[in-house]
Amino acid sequence: MTPTLLASSPAIALAVVAAGCFAVAATLQHDAVDGVSTDGRRLGVSAFRTLVGRPGWLLGLAAAGAGSGLHAVALVLSPLSVVQPIGVLAVPIAVLLTARRTRERPGRGVLLGVALSVAGVAAFVSIAANSTSSTRVPDFATLIAGGISLALVLVLVLVATFTRGWRRCVAYVTAGAVAFGLVSALVRALSLQITTGLVAWTDPRLLGTAAGIGLALLVGGWLIQQGFASGPPEVVIACLTVVDPIVAVLLGIVLLGEGPATSGTAAVVLLACAAAAAAGVVSLARYHPDARRARAQARAAAAASSDTTRSSDTARSHDPAAPRPAPRP
Secondary structure, X not given: XXXXXXXXXXXXXXXXXXXXXXXXXXXXXXXXXXXXXXOOOOOOHHHHHHXXXXXXXXXXXXXXXXXXXXXXXHHHHOOHHHHHHHXXXXXXXXXXXXXXXXXXXXXHHHHHHHHHHHHHHHHHHHHHHHHOOOOOOOOOHHHHHHHHHXXXXXXXXXXXXXXXXXXXXXXXXXXXXXXXXXXXXXXXXXHHHHHOOOXXXXXXXXXXXXXXXXXXXXXXXXXXXXXXXXXXHHHHHHHHHHHHHHHHHHHHHHOOOOOOOOOHHHHHHHHHHHHHHHXXXXXXXXXXXXXXXXXXXXXXXXXXXHHHHHHHHHHHHHOOOOOOOOOOO
């Protein structure tokens, strides 16, 4: 083991445990949400009130909190480029947990999706960590970041409203992950505002950034629960671990002044890694057993409806009392 890895081994161990906590949290909360959602696709306010009293959901919330705390400690002990990619291990862990629970082996499409997600995010975070730099946050940058993120969230929620199945799940969770990515960017901006000493504690910009963090956390958490109501936990955790860091890094590069050290080649590679990770999420969502069963049920229902219509037409044609179409003049 190299000296760098040896020095980072406590952080690596904490990050692995944190990834396991996130996977367990996703599985527990998905099962709890799936049991209280009124239509199996959307979580209403009354259903959410029931949900917060479910032990499984609360245990999942505790697991998510523990994972967040362990991940934060790992980031204190070791660089972002070492710790952040480990969080993507939550995706294969969630796949294994679901396979064990359902006793159904994941197919090739699911495994391909997991591999693309893990490799894409790991490469993206590693390259970004070595090609960005910390600078003073430009004026109005956090306001612009919030506005762009809000627009993306609204568009994705609109897409989720008019879609079904795995597309709805991906749209909801991607919207929530955009909100969480904004939280990461705003936390970074807030820390820079405080450490540089250029912004006082009572400055409206600092207070506005803190308020934005709280609001984004609430919105993101609500959207993630909607994702649990409309899709499997592996898809939810994959969207989160893919979209959250990508949004945070892109906001940092484009709006928070961390982009001058990013070369054109690095930018192209970053986009390619992001595209590969997104393709992995789509593959995982599309070929998940739940999605395949839903498509099979939809085809069976359509075939049954067609057979019923044909039977009705045939019976009408043999019924002497059935009304006949009027002859053409």
